[in-house]
Amino acid sequence: MSTAQKPIHKRDDTVELRITDIAESDRWYGELPDGRGVFVRGPAAIDDEVRAQIIGEKRRYLEARLVEVISPSSKRVPPVCSHFGVCGGCKCQHLDYSEQLRLKHLKVENALKRIGQFNDISVASPIPSDHQTHYRNKIEFSFSDKRYLIKDGDALVGESRLKPRDFALGFHAPRIFDKIVDIDYCHIATPNMNKILDIVKEFSKTMKLPPYSTRKHEGYLRHLVIREVQSDNQLMVNLVTSVYDEKIVRLLADRLIEEIGSGFTTLVNNLTSRKSEVSKGEKEVVVYGPGYITESLGGYRFRLSADSFFQTNTAQAEHLLKVITKLARLSQSDIVYDLYCGAGAFTITLSSLCRKILGIETVATAVADAQSNAKLNGVGNCEFLQGDLNKPSRLTACVEDFGRPDVVILDPPRAGVHPKTVGFLLSLCPARIVYVSCNPASLARDSLTICSEGNYEMQSVQPIDMFPFTNHIESVALIVRKDEPQAGDTRGTIPNTA
Ligand SMILES: C[S@@+](CC[C@H](N)C(=O)[O-])C[C@H]1O[C@@H](n2cnc3c(N)ncnc32)[C@H](O)[C@@H]1O
Numbered sequence: 355m356s357t358a359q360k361p362i363h364k365r366d367d368t369v370e371l372r373i374t375d376i377a378e379s380d381r382w383y384g385e386l387p388d389g390r391g392v393f394v395r396g397p398a399a400i401d402d403e404v405r406a407q408i409i410g411e412k413r414r415y416l417e418a419r420l421v422e423v424i425s426p427s428s429k430r431v432p433p434v435c436s437h438f439g440v441c442g443g444c445k446c447q448h449l450d451y452s453e454q455l456r457l458k459h460l461k462v463e464n465a466l467k468r469i470g471q472f473n474d475i476s477v478a479s480p481i482p483s484d485h486q487t488h489y490r491n492k493i494e495f496s497f498s499d500k501r502y503l504i505k506d507g508d509a510l511v512g513e514s515r516l517k518p519r520d521f522a523l524g525f526h527a528p529r530i531f532d533k534i535v536d537i538d539y540c541h542i543a544t545p546n547m548n549k550i551l552d553i554v555k556e557f558s559k560t561m562k563l564p565p566y567s568t569r570k571h572e573g574y575l576r577h578l579v580i581r582e583v584q585s586d587n588q589l590m591v592n593l594v595t596s597v598y599d600e601k602i603v604r605l606l607a608d609r610l611i612e613e614i615g616s617g618f619t620t621l622v623n624n625l626t627s628r629k630s631e632v633s634k635g636e637k638e639v640v641v642y643g644p645g646y647i648t649e650s651l652g653g654y655r656f657r658l659s660a661d662s663f664f665q666t667n668t669a670q671a672e673h674l675l676k677v678i679t680k681l682a683r684l685s686q687s688d689i690v691y692d693l694y695c696g697a698g699a700f701t702i703t704l705s706s707l708c709r710k711i712l713g714i715e716t717v718a719t720a721v722a723d724a725q726s727n728a729k730l731n732g733v734g735n736c737e738f739l740q741g742d743l744n745k746p747s748r749l750t751a752c753v754e755d756f757g758r759p760d761v762v763i764l765d766p767p768r769a770g771v772h773p774k775t776v777g778f779l780l781s782l783c784p785a786r787i788v789y790v791s792c793n794p795a796s797l798a799r800d801s802l803t804i805c806s807e808g809n810y811e812m813q814s815v816q817p818i819d820m821f822p823f824t825n826h827i828e829s830v831a832l833i834v835r836k837d838e839p840q841a842g843d844t845r846g847t848i849p850n851t852a
Pocket residue numbers: 663664665694695696697698699700714715716717720741742743744765766767768
């Protein structure tokens with residue numbers, strides 16, 4: 355490397371720059387006066403003038419962390435949460451809601467252009483969330499014997515000085531597996547969930563219950579998972595512990611009944627001896643109430659047990675369903691596949707609009723939930739198949755039995771669709787694919803493969819904000835077979851969402 359190419363800035367140096375763009379992986383972007391790009395970690399905003407410390411040097415750019423905002427952007431608002439910046443959950447709380455939506459829109463557009471090469475697609479503006487706080491119908495807190503401590507140099511600051519160090523109930527500190535930020539109040543959880551957080555903390559401390567240590571693999575308390583149907587006064591508490599202690603969980607049920615009243619409807623105790631940090635138990639004991647709650651979507655009822663998957667923002671799930679329905683343009687003669695169907699939320703809600711619909715899902719309990727939910731709603735034209743979509747050769751016999759689909763709904767996990775599954779999808783040759791995605795990068799990559807390897811084109815993309823304050827965005831893309839007659843929108847009907 356010649357002297358002229360040598361970087362002027364070294365690790366730990368401090369630089370000043372203006373933030374001009376948002377980048378992947380929770381980073382912001384700006385340039386130094388010499389034109390060198392800098393990716394900055396931390397809660398910055400576009401138009402902030404910042405001071406940042408270099409933490410990594412690459413040949414063409416620098417990595418840095420935000421140290422100080424010298425001149426704040428007009429897009430900033432005061433964060434509502436006292437844990438902002440420490441808790442890894444809500445990364446965009448310092449941004450005005452319209453700016454959050456603008457950046458999410460940009461994120462989808464950028465991914466589709468840069469990763470998917472969809473340069474001509476016009477991405478619709480995101481549908482805003484009806485509620486920006488208290489919108490989650492499920493929240494999962496973890497216990498730890500190591501509270502995450504906030505230090506300034508060697509000194510502890512803020513709450514770190516006041517609370518016990520060996521007990522925490524809250525969320526993981528970003529990138530730290532064995533420490534938990536002790537949460538006082540979570541603004542995206544409901545008020546009742548926060549009340550239960552307080553009650554369980556106080557109960558655990560009074561009873562001297564030991565939190566589980568992920569280093570030593572000992573202790574009793576592991577997770578606290580709460581589900582609430584706010585529109586119908588139902589509240590489920592799932593205490594996940596390492597062993598069963600009947601006396602403790604019965605006392606907890608009594609305490610919740612006393613403090614919450616009739617709004618608290620069920621307590622379950624999941625037991626797990628696994629070393630991994632997963633809140634799913636190997637065994638479940640129903641301590642109080644029926645052991646499930648019942649959610650509504652599209653006018654249908656869904657019985658959810660502690661581990662059932664369900665969209666976490668119920669109000670936005672209604673918008674999501676309307677978008678899927680509009681794009682799918684189902685007719686009563688259509689055969690539909692709902693791939694990655696979970697507990698059958700879309701399979702069941704779309705069933706009345708088509709001839710028959712097949713849901714495919716790998717998790718056995720989700721398939722069992724889907725089957726019982728279809729029964730609960732008296733739906734007769736749904737079938738569910740437990741199968742791994744990464745191994746599609748095992749599914750072909752079933753496909754021949756059920757019939758090839760006219761329309762496929764695709765809602766994979768964040769990582770997107772396995773290449774073998776894309777091959778399977780193309781072999782099904784549906785007229786329309788409605789791809790629902792919580793990860794714009796996966797959506798862009800998979801859609802590119804579908805359109806370049808198959809005779810398909812992407813026609814529209816509608817983002818929906820399911821997760822205000824966070825940088826996550828849901829999108830629904832319509833991918834159409836090129837020889838499909840371009841019907842008007844005459845076949846789509848909005849389902850009953852009363
Ligand atoms: C984003 S969720 C979608 C759930 C459903 N569409 C809903 O809205 O309720 C993705 C689902 O894909 C399932 N899944 C993940 N990998 C799978 C695979 N290889 N084969 C089949 N299903 C899979 C997960 O268990 C999960 O239920």
